[in-house]
Amino acid sequence: MNHFCREASQLQSDELERKLTLMERIQLRMHLLLCGACRNYADNLQLLNSFFHNLRKQTEKDESITLPDHDRERIKEALKKASGS
């Protein structure tokens, strides 16, 4: 008998990327009802997904990451040259 886990893992990833077709959704839901391993995979993906979502929000606010001083000086010089002041 062929198992659906390999296909289910692709569908679960795809579900985060695109709208699944009705058939795909039914196949996936049916399989998840029966398969604990794939339900765990779903949880793992969900956790990673929320993690990356939080991470994106956090990086833009993380003020500990700053333009290094020597680069800032170099850029300042380049801008001075370009603006002719």
Next chain:
Amino acid sequence: MSKEASNPESWLTDHGDYLFRYAQSRLRNEEQASDMVQETLLAAWRGWERFSGNSSVRTWLVGILKHKITDLIRKEIRNRRLAEAVESDPTSSLFSADGRWIEAPTSWKENPEDLCESDQFQKTLQGCIDKLPEKQQIVFRMREISGEDTESICKTAEITSTHLHVLIHRARLALRTCLDHHWFGGNRHS
């Protein structure tokens, strides 16, 4: 437009760190990130008359920066095209011939907020991403670290959305396995 607003040195002071953070999170290379900031500010200065004033200066600068980063990534992908001919497929080592998990995934008990706080986890994660095949790494970072949408990633990487979804799927599988071994599994056994 006020004279103050069109002074590129004040853009550097006001937005330099923000632009750098933006570039650094997407490129993970300090040198490239600061080069991108410089190119962005120079381009902004040259194109100042095109700034409509409908958006904030920062939004305008980020828009320019985004284009610059996309161009850079596209060039890198093009340069590596030959080396990327063979893409690794982790599914053969994770699933048996009849389509079952060889090692069944187990539930992970941690929550995403705690993980975000953990430098150690972020290091482990970066290590796992670094181990992915190059093309998977690039598109996965664009997708999950930068939060780009399918259309813009496909355009940058010059691939179809079907191909992109396969790459992302493979990256997720490999990443899950790597994190399970190096982080979650480690916690389970301790």
